Amino acid sequence: MDLIKIGKFISTKRKEKNLTQEELAEKLNITDRAVSKWERGLSLPDADKMLDLCNILDINVNELLIGEENMKDEKKKTDELLIELAKQDELKNKRLITDMWVLTITAFVFYIALIIISSILLGEGPVLATIVCISTAILLIVCFYGFKLEVDAGYFECRHCHHVFEEKNYFKLLMAPHMGTSRYQKCPKCGKRTFAKKVMTKEE
Numbered sequence: 001m002d003l004i005k006i007g008k009f010i011s012t013k014r015k016e017k018n019l020t021q022e023e024l025a026e027k028l029n030i031t032d033r034a035v036s037k038w039e040r041g042l043s044l045p046d047a048d049k050m051l052d053l054c055n056i057l058d059i060n061v062n063e064l065l066i067g068e069e070n071m072k073d074e075k076k077k078t079d080e081l082l083i084e085l086a087k088q089d090e091l092k093n094k095r096l097i098t099d100m101w102v103l104t105i106t107a108f109v110f111y112i113a114l115i116i117i118s119s120i121l122l123g124e125g126p127v128l129a130t131i132v133c134i135s136t137a138i139l140l141i142v143c144f145y146g147f148k149l150e151v152d153a154g155y156f157e158c159r160h161c162h163h164v165f166e167e168k169n170y171f172k173l174l175m176a177p178h179m180g181t182s183r184y185q186k187c188p189k190c191g192k193r194t195f196a197k198k199v200m201t202k203e204e
């Protein structure tokens, strides 16, 4: 057991709790000399005071005896949090892609239906031309919005080295040849140009 390390740990934890040696001693019903001796690594708290001390300092006995906080638990918690965040990110991205498909497909179906029905009902003429112009404009707006949803969702995976990267440059993506949601892009890692696959998570 490393008494110096334990002493420093007690001292750090005591200060974190804004306690003086005297105040800590008072809470434990011992002399402040005893606390001072622990903190200088000259002695170890008596077994019957250990639990109370740990409660006051918000640590466990194991941590007290090692002289440091158990980082394993902390790291586990952080890892779990990161996994949870990644899951939520994936869900959000999937939702965006679904919205994009529903929106654009619905818009296309309505567009085609509207054109066919109007041309049957109205025949060729200025009214039909106006309807076609306006509905084409609306369709284009919807498609741009769908494209925005697609850009916002997820990441791209290089087909060559499988590196996953983010690309949010609308102009660049709009100009890049695409197949479905894959877009022809240069991989920032290996520099190869491939039809980078749309993926929903950052994990490679």
Ligand SMILES: [Zn+2]
Pocket: 158, 159, 160, 161, 162, 163, 187, 188, 189, 190, 191, 192
């Ligand atoms: Zn690559």
